[in-house]
Amino acid sequence: MRREQVLTVCANHYITQLVNLQPNRGSERSWVWQAMDSSDGDPQNEQLAVRFKTEDAAREFKEVVDEAKKILLGKYWRTKGM
16 A cells, blocks of 8 residues: 555554565565455455565564564463463
């Protein structure tokens, strides 16, 4: 999905434990994953991909997504009283 005014790309889905970034074949700068995308209205399971200018930016993106998943997992276990 593109934001109309600034033309930046954004993902319109939640980060969950099911968001599993996989390297895109042949590129150290890109990731692919499956998610429930709702950019066109009704949520649909879609394969999404992103490519960055540098390997460092791609690595940082993965680190941030992985950290978000850890935070969510911790919140889940705290709500279960464990």
